[in-house]
Amino acid sequence: MFVPSTFAVALLMTILSTICWGSFANTFKGTRNYRFELYYWDYALGIFLIALVLAFTMGSYAGGPKAFLANVHSADDVNLLYAALGGFIFNIANVLLIAGIEIVGLAVAFPISIGIALVEGVVLSYAIQPRGNATLLGLGVLMAVVAVVLVGKAYGALRSGAMAVSRKGVVVCVVSGLLMGIFAPFVTRAMTHGHTLTPYTTAVYLTFGAFVCCFFFNTMLMRRPIVGSPVAAGDYFRAPARYHALGLLGGAIWGLGTVFNFVAASLVGVAISYAIGQASPMVACLWGVFVWKEFRGANARAKGYLAAMFVSYLMALVLIARAYAG
16 A cells, blocks of 8 residues: 655645645536536546545555455444545535535635635544644634635625625535535544554545435435526436546546545644645635636725635645644
8 A cells, every 4th residue: 555655745645635626626617507416426426436446556555454455354344434424424515515616616615615624624633633733733724714704805895896796605615614524524533543444445435425425415406406497317418428527537636636635644644634635725716716717807805805815725734734743
């Protein structure tokens, strides 16, 4: 099983996970007039498939008791359940996040949802596995809270200007963030107590739980959507092959980032690895502002708040990274 041998390698893996987590939604933005409920089926399949591929390659490298299949047989069943349950909860949160992106865009949805999740997830994960400097970690979390407040200010400035942002979209993002922060402690428990799961086994069971969740939650949303009219299952099969490919690609990108994040956590701890990975709103905002032009026509005040949000998230990233050394 491949694991990083130094903090520098682990930090690089968490930064790559940040890029993956902040970029996957571009594949949804690349579809035109395609419902997120349909996109999500391919996305969920993509995250599960990439987790399996990495488990049978990087996760089985050199064999031994930590190889993927050996770990599945030796791990506590309750830890397998925790990982799958974490994936089930994550999936509900992520479906709501993508719904929020459809309503309010990347630049608003990501900072709200992931910022809330960062605070909640780091605090709960640290309570289970206290690793790193608590003071620096707390300051990093505080800066993440500041970033969430600033994006709220940017939202308010947009509403007072020529642009408008849906209040429903913001509420959806808040609920997504609250749920997103819950799944990390389940992962922490599975990787730190009893006969533990390796990062690769954790990723497989988490993504499996997420995929299974689709048959319940995503099916319900197709019948009673957050936005728009109900979606027919037949629309999925009538969609262009390109849209299915984009969904699978989006899942593969997110899944790759997740595995890298979990692998890095084996060295630096789940709280720190998760927190750095959750700086993904910076990446998502860069895509939203500079590629998708979501703030085109925004007033100077809204742009100022957005710039301050970038700085706050960057400071949060630095403080949390330093928490390991401190």
